[in-house]
Amino acid sequence: MTSRSTISRPTASRPTPPGPTPPRPITSRPTSQRRNLRILLVVPTALLCAIAGISLRGAFDVGDIVPECLLATAVPSGIVALAAAATATARRARGFELFALGGALLTWLTVLPAASIGLAGWRGGDHQSVTNFLSVLRTAVTDGARQLLLTTSPARPTAVLLTTAGTCLWWAAAWAAICAIRGASPLAVLLPPTILLGLGTAASAGAGDPKTILTAALFLVIAVLFVGLDQATRGNPADAVVIRNRSARPWAAAIRTAPFFATVTALTLLTASLAPHLPGLPQRRPWDPRTLIAPAQQVYDETDPLTQAVAWLKESTPSPLFTLTTSDANQRLRWQVLDTYDGRHWSTSAEYRVAGKTLPTPAALWDPAGPTHSVTETVRLQDLSSVFLPATGRVRSVSGTDVRVSSDLGMIATSDGHVASPSLSYKVDTTVPDFSNASRLSNAQQSTDTALQPFEQLPPQVPDDLTAFAGTAAVGNTPFDQMNALATAVRGAFGYAPDSAAGQSLGRLSALVSYGKDQSRHVGGSADAFASLFAVTARQAGFPARLVVGFAPGTQSGAAGAYSVTSQDVRVWPEVYFAGVGWVPFYDAVPDGKGTTGDVNPVQEQASTVPTSETPTSQASQSAVPYTGPSVRLNNPSPQHKAPLVLLIAGVAVALIIAAVCALLVVALVSRRRRLATRRGDPDPRRRTQWAWLESLDALGIDGRTTTTPLELALRAGAPLGADGAEPIKQLAGLAEVAAYAPLAPDADQAEQAWKCADQIRVLSRRQTPRRVRAMRLLRPPSKARRH
Template identity: 30%
Template structure:
């Protein structure tokens, strides 16, 4: 009889050679730079950073971040290609990142442009303070000056270093998705900013590519479906998350509030046109007419917009002892008003207060008065929402004779409040025409106010937007004076500019109208519709006088009447005011008129305040929370899908895939399985975690796998049942924490197995 069976050491040609475990070698070993993975990590990171473009003006910041992050990842990859240890290679990336970041933020203080010096460290400290102010107070899109560019570059460099550590040192490239997700979600925390869906999609696709390249496997049908689902989820998240987070982050409940930044005047129109008014604060006042509540003074006028004076907060300027209001003579009659303020839905770095304030109680030491020019109060680390405080103020109420006596007193060096370079001739001519009959500067100011309130002007929040002159720049003012229709920003800016052309120091105050009085009580309610601007003009002896040119809004002070008296200025007139008042005015002028370079940078980067958006109520919060839960469960779904696919394989690889699933499950539960170990050694290690039924099933699975691979005997569905028994036994033997981690963060899905020193079976 002839034996037709093949020799024992000969495999049938139809049998496929598939190993029991993956043995690709150490992809993370020194000398393996893995440039495709490095390039994908950089590209995906930069696509995630691109999603931040609604937060910053221009695109130069993105290119700077791209260069520095490329230096970090490139240096680390080159070091690994040179057979440096992986941790040392990451350290090389860190050093190069520091040098590259220094080149962007040193401002010429670094040695050779990249090596930090003591002067560089001091500059970084100043830039850090400025960036903190901008982040706390400014509205997106922020002007990217040196301070903000430094924050962006350093943060992105740190992100590049982190993805390098996760993917190469920790050998968990899958977890780089956390870094990308953190970057993508940042715009969702910024009110009135719409995240960019396109950048989110590109980042998700880049992350899927990272997973494919890092694992070395071709994408399966499940991974493709998952990628598409991830893109859809990302789109939904970027659409709904800003709305869902607005309420809990801002403590707004189901209402809407308003937010102001360093310079809230530019965005004031949007707040006024927001629709339904919301209560932003309430107060009680001893004044029968209520109080104008000021937030900030706008002093610097560039010709295109008004902005606050460039003054850095002094840590010593606490509200415990406020300075005297400048320019007010001791003989000038003044009222004393007590106001208790309770802030509800107003988030502002400035404190709304009646002026000039002489005492403030109820706020902590983080609130400082800005300077002596008008005693506005600001914080760089807190907002006004939820505060309750008491203010004592002393507004002037001069008699006619006191006003007349002040007319011969020339302003004490307030050139910073008189600058109006580039004013169109039409505005100058109109100012002179309107005030041609004025006997003195005070009367001229009153005539300007009457020109707006008693003339042909109308109040409209929509006309400037519809006809394209909404703003406070000179071109907008010129158009407003022709159209004669606008809202408070236009009236205040026009009067302030016209006053400056007449030599009268002026500024714009931003704050709130007195609001609505509750019956005849002392209680007042201020809503978002009461947000307002008005001009303040300076007269030595009277100080800063508020005017109200906006037609149909607010009230005018009773003492703002024509005097008809000719002014007779004399060289000694200024000294008749109190010495302290004059000194205060001079100090204010020197502080405001000569800002440092760093302060100018702060002013340049000061943007408008943000406008709150409707949060849409609780349903959106629920939807947002549900989406976050779904995203957190995505690894569990991927791992479950893989298990289902493996345990449903048909011959000839039924046992092989069942065995691989058991090994990966053991890894997920914390068993240190060596991919280079023999099947017998792996079985012995896993067996220690099993009960008796599980151990028996493991033996049958191992035997079935060996017969399938080496005996050309296809395994039946019984091996899949044995695999499920082993998996169930492994899970029962693990603790609840280990099972939770294995479900939510499965190690086999994110971490490449490390081949160890081979041990005998």
């Protein structure tokens, strides 16, 4: 038996042609086998988009937005993954993107709005039929963003608002999943969720909030994890110029870069933990984009409130306006606040925005710290035809109806801007300032805050007699004493005539002050004249002042705490702002509807009588036709300081483009440094010499795709470098020709000399090339010739 031995024969190999061995070509699309592995990347991309959606937790409650985030990120990511798996199984190298986008589009048109309608009904947002899904989707696409920014946060989870947020998350998740599976740049994958994270933080007014910082830290951790998984599952190196053979183990890259990812994660969590404790950050009020957008001006045909108040007081038979059940019957109800005066009439500059689930917290200027007490009341309207809803004090919460709210005033109006229905019933919880401490008011100082200057403005030509009246009436040792003296002077300046016509013009007030005490003229004024005279003269004395139209609690009817408010219970009174105290009412400056003085002053009681006029009107001072005033506006009539929504969106778009360009520059700079390190460290001297030549061409902006020899290129490129660069580029070109055509490769010393010449050329080129041109060269993708 003969043994059979195996003889190994040498394998014949083809001779290697002279010249540098080009690196392996890089394909832009992973194979189907690699794509099967990259399908798993939809998990971190979906998590990134979901975290970006949770950044809306300030614009919505967390319990309202989390289900929408899960739905809007899981469904499109799953569709993309299924499309990629199906096409890979069918051995199709292309086309999964079309199937993925088609499936995402069909489900977006049907599943997302229908699910949002169901979620809105479950969370108590609104109740709509599922058959309205197309109408909800259309409104969300065309008007959803505006509605969200015009609603106080947290917004009620209506179907339109949820669909708006879900649409952004839906397409961001689909885009990120498709780019991740295709093997696109990590920047292309991370850009949409990063933009959503910024927009969600802005819409939530959560910049600097500790919870927002933690959300951003978690987002960064998942992003770093995605980058690691992306590099580990690529079929080819991420850098286009890496020449060394890649490890056959797909997770080798992740293992090698694990320390880097761990360091970034640790630093991120440490920063998130320390950021809330930075000096001044917890006290800083976050920026809110709602302050840049003014609601569209809406004009309503409603009688001027001062004119309406005078008309109600003239009625011989009181009209029932509403019924009231309150926990404190000693407080007046505020109906409208008027703070803008043009010399003829008073109007409001307050902005009423759609209220979310909770009412916004006002700035400290409008709600200064001080003693308060809570009042709970239920109002049922009868004949009060108005878009404004009466309430006691600053409204903190509302139930029973949707409302608009003025955060500065703490007052409410109907949500749709239409007159409230006669059967409307709502319950409010309010806080009322407590002015029972006389020393607190006596020590109050006149405010000098520039934000109160609009409440001190008067028309340019104020009659001299009003100026003289303010100078002689507003006297006292303290600012509060001065206003008390002014209230007493105003109340006695002329007689009270409830039947007189309404009028608040400077001419009317001048006539009342000039002839009010002349018994032969029988001059008298209505409640609006007293309040207007006080506010005008207070402003003339340098005090912020405004007018309030409201109601007394009325007469008790039935059970304890139940009152009936009629037209005879309407009241008009002025308010003055004091530093550290807020708006203080001066009820005693205006007689009430019965011809007596107003309610008790917050500090002291006033006289029980007031001069009255025997003749209700005077030909010299009153117009035959009552002035009806302007139509009432729910929004600021002159929002010049506000930016339109289009400008805000354009500004955000420009900022995002600039951020994207900066990110691209950073990525390109990092990639270039990696490329330099890889090329300079190539173990083959021939290839290292040719890499030095290609780097010099890149620095000079010369395309390497040419049949021109290196020496010929050196003659053309040496001119811009001047005399200092002629010798280095000539020497480098000679070494490049040796590496390309000579049978003997350059040695290591020659390769090192080539790189020294390349460094000199790069420094000279940087000095003579403008920064704009260098940035464009940095962003230019490598050509195919440079990727061989």
